[in-house]
Each structure stands twice: as structure tokens, then as C-alpha cells.
Amino acid sequence: MLDISLVIEEKYFNKDPQSTDLGRSIISASIELMDELGFEHFTFKKLATKIQSTEASVYRYFDNKLKLLLYLTNWYWAWLEYQIDYNTHHLSNPDEKLKIIIKIISQSQSAIEQVNLPGAETSVLRRIVMSESDKTYLNKQVDQNNHQGLFRGFKKLCNKIATVISELDPDYKYPHALGSSILEASHQQAFFAQHLPSITDVSMDKKEGLNTQVCDFIEDLAFKVLSSKTNPTEKA
Template sequence: MKHLLSNLKIDINDKIYLKDPESSDLGKRIIEHSIKLIDEIGFDSFTFKKLGVIIGSNESSIYRYFDGKHKLLLYLTSWYWAWLEYQLVFSTANLSNSAEKLDKAIDILTRTIEADSTFVHIDEVILSRVVINEYSKSYLTKEVDEENKDGYFSIYKRLVTRLHDMIIEVNGNYKFPHSLASTVLEGALHQHFLKDHFKSLTDCDNTVQPSDYFKHLVFNALDINK
């Protein structure tokens, strides 16, 4: 799968950026170090000025790629969901059993992310922490409806739809496939956050993973014994 992924480009809605950061070394450094800096100090404290100091570039040069840090966050989270989608598609493509395919999908979408050397300028482990901690800030805004119309969340919605389709393959009579699919993706972020910060509010720990919980939840909801 790594060989296949190495030949693929993560496509992000071009309305999110002013200049494709993948098109230059500077753009790639902006992405690489923005992930690390947001993880270190949080999105609220993150600024292009602070990023510019780290990458040795003027703040104005970063604005040539993104018109603000909100768009940068949208880019990073979109990239993460697209990367997960590739993982999902390639890992389930050859599975013919619907229940087995759904089980694999839940594992991919809810597991703890491990290092992937395919994209050298992006640390997916750190990026996953950024998404867990900051993703809600990309859509809990007054502009969410307009940005949704412009397709800023299309990759995330497409990923939910893929999981929805797998759910109805297992049980076409289930009444809430969209709700269940979106609950898995959004809930996985929340459970990982609780596991790291509010341990008394979750049963997930170093032994019990969020993927264990969501497989139990989904297959019991679908009334399927595994």
C-alpha cells in the first residue's frame, strides 16, 4: 500500500489555499512546521508570525499560500481525512465479506495513528493529535454554512458516506446509517481526546482502544454477531 500511496497526491479543495503548498519547498515547510507548532502551542496561540520565525521566512510569504490560519487548519484537517480515505480504500478493496470490510474500516478510522514514511514532510502521528485537539475549530464558526457550500468539508463528508455505504451493506434495514457513520468518525476523535485528557470519562486506555469500543457499538447496533 505504501508503494501505491507514494504515487498519489492528496487533492485538497483549491478554494482553501491561495497557492498550492505542495508546489514548492517553502509550501511544504509551511505545512510541516505548522503541524508541529500547532501541536506544541495549540491553534489559538498559533500565528503566521511565529511560524515564520521557525521556518526562517517572512510572515507575508506565508500569506501567499493561505489568507489566514483558519484556512490553514482547513487544509491540514482536509489532508488528514483524505489520507485516511486512501488508507480505507486500499485496505478494504479486496475484501468481499461485508462484515469483515466494515470491521476493517472501523479499525482504520478509529485506531491510534502510527508513523507513515510515505509523505516525508508530514508527520501523520503529530497531525492526528492536531486533528483530535483542533478539528472542531475548523467548523464551529459563523461561516460554516457558506464554507460547506464551497466544498471545504467535502472530503470528511465523503469519508462518512463511504462508511455509511459499508454499514448498509451489512444491514440494509438499519434506520440510522448516516448518524452511525458520522458518530464513529466524530466519536473517535472525542474518545482519543478523553483517553489523553479525561481518563475517568472513558473506558479506553492503553489496553482498550477506541476501535474496540466502536466495533462493539456498530455491530451491536446492526445486530450482527462477530
């Protein structure tokens, strides 16, 4: 597994947490604590206690916990994008590209080269994205944060998936809608299997791994949609 370093834009923080030992400690501890407590119960006071520092020191890096969550999720989106680029740059067939992308976003380990974020347990970061990422945009600040470019990483990743979809089927009218839907489904279906099992067919009890089931579902969904050339209204 390779280790990589990703550059995150300054708009997410007051001081780059990757530039100091304290900042890296803040990121590592915040991932652990947010996974343990959830976003609602996570506070800078609890984070400061965990790293044996002060709230003031945390605020020197981030304005508030929403900005910290935006930083963590953007870090995750950038990590996925790097994995996609690393594993598909040599491919010309969009069918193969989309299959690899689906494996990566669902974190189905087979057939892809994994890269790791230094100082972060990526499986834990993925759990945070699964359970907390919708809080970054399901709030009253969404338009303001979007205007500031704080969703750029998420939108860039969705656009990358949409581009491959359009390469595969130039006539498909909804590449961005499908791209964002399969990206969200890669996290939602795993979350539902663990917490709301009655609304998904992905199961914790099946012999296939959870990520493999999610990957199979998304691949089935995407390729059946893209292989159907008949307008549903024409079938009626």
C-alpha cells in the first residue's frame, strides 16, 4: 500500500494542520473522536482534552467543527480521486474505467492498487463520511459554503465519474445525476446495511463482504441504466 500526501486548499482552515505536529495530531484525534461520538456530540473541548491541549489551539486551525468536517470529507474525496487517477490512467476503455471507479468508491479491495493517507486510518475516515458527510450540505449554510468553494472536492469527484459515464454512453442525458447517485449510494447502502437493514438488500449476514455487495449493486445499477437505450415513456 502506497502512502501519499494531498494538498488541501487554504479555504478549509486557518492554519494548515499538515504543517505541524499539533495540527496532524488534531486531524488524527478528530477522526477517532468523531467516529466514536458522532458529529453532534463532538466538540473542540473534547478534542483538546484528547490531545492534551487547549480549545484555543484547535481554533487556530479551524473556525468551527463544521469547517473541520468539511476538511475531513474533502480530504477523503481527494483521496478517492487520487486512487481513481492512479488506477485508471493507463486505461482507454470507459467500460473498464467505470468498473474500477465503482470498486474504488465502494472500497472493494480486489483488483485495485490501494493508497493510504499518512496519519489517518482511512477505514475510520470512510465511516465518518458514511455517517456524517450529508451534514456538510444539509444545513442553512450550504449556499454560503458552496459559494466559498467548500464542496469543490466533492463536485470534482462527481464530475470525474460523470465524464467516464459520458465516454461510455455519449447519448445518456443524466451523467452527473448518475455519477453523484452512485457515489452517494456507495456510502448510503453500507450505512443502511449496518443501521437500517430493512431498506436495503445489502446485508451484514451474507458471506460476501459488505463492500463487495455494495460494489456489485452499484455496478448492476449503473450498467443496466447505461445499457438501456429505450426511453421509458416509449415503452408505455
